[in-house]
Amino acid sequence: NAGVTQTPKFRILKIGQSMTLQCTQDMNHNYMYWYRQDPGMGLKLIYYSVGAGITDKGEVPNGYNVSRSTTEDFPLRLELAAPSQTSVYFCASISPTGRQYFGPGTRLTVL
Amino acid sequence: GESVGLHLPTLSVQEGDNSIINCAYSNSASDYFIWYKQESGKGPQFIIDIRSNMDKRQGQRVTVLLNKTVKHLSLQIAATQPGDSAVYFCAENIGSNYGQNFVFGPGTRLSVLP
Numbered sequence: 001n002a003g004v005t006q007t008p009k010f011r012i013l014k015i016g017q018s019m020t021l022q023c024t025q026d027m028n029h030n031y032m033y034w035y036r037q038d039p040g041m042g043l044k045l046i047y048y049s050v051g052a053g054i055t056d057k058g059e060v061p062n063g064y065n066v067s068r069s070t071t072e073d074f075p076l077r078l079e080l081a082a083p084s085q086t087s088v089y090f091c092a093s094i095s096p097t098g099r100q101y102f103g104p105g106t107r108l109t110v111l
Numbered sequence: 112g113e114s115v116g117l118h119l120p121t122l123s124v125q126e127g128d129n130s131i132i133n134c135a136y137s138n139s140a141s142d143y144f145i146w147y148k149q150e151s152g153k154g155p156q157f158i159i160d161i162r163s164n165m166d167k168r169q170g171q172r173v174t175v176l177l178n179k180t181v182k183h184l185s186l187q188i189a190a191t192q193p194g195d196s197a198v199y200f201c202a203e204n205i206g207s208n209y210g211q212n213f214v215f216g217p218g219t220r221l222s223v224l225p
Contacts, residue, residue: 004154035215040217041217042200042214042215042216042217042218043155043202043213043215044215045213090154090155092154098143098160098204099145099157099160100145100157100202100213101157102147102154102155102156103154104152104153104154105152105153105154
């Protein structure tokens with residue numbers, strides 16, 4: 001198993017640009033999550049999904065959108081990038097026993 | 112809202128010594144706790160978990176202690192090694208919606224001195 005994979009690893013955006021952060025898991029987990037991690041702060045939940053076709057907002061969803069067309073993929077979309085979205089983004093999935101698996105992260109800078 | 116915090120932002124220990132990393136949580140309804148290790152440039156890695164019906168759980172060189180009376184969680188690493196240098200943070204989960212209500216602490220940086 002590759003676990004949870006994310007692309008790209010790094011990205012620099014200009015204000016107002018858009019991009020999609022990709023996330024894929026090969027463990028057949030239903031639950032998937034997107035978090036952002038800012039320096040000195042704990043992970044904050046952006047969006048989550050309990051299965052294909054079902055998504056819901058987390059703690060900090062503004063400025064982001066998600067979709068879940070398959071069990072494996074859970075892309076995160078930024079439509080109009082803002083400097084406040086500079087962060088490290090982590091995708092995760094959870095096994096039926098509740099153990100959470102994280103991807104390696106995407107470091108995004110918005111200038 | 113509820114939060115998970117850590118007493119010490121940084122911890123330096125001598126190689127071979129035991130390390131203790133602490134975490135205070137504020138939600139008495141939390142029923143599941145996890146410790147993660149995060150190395151520089153990598154995603155969080157599961158270390159050990161504990162449910163609220165337990166007060167101690169041991170893994171390989173790691174032990175998690177849960178004191179529900181004072182809402183305190185600790186991670187003990189035995190015979191700390193250079194490879195243990197990383198940021199460690201705890202997370203608490205409230206209720207049965209796996210992951211939806213995870214609250215993460217900011218982390219403690221563990222530095223292992225030669």
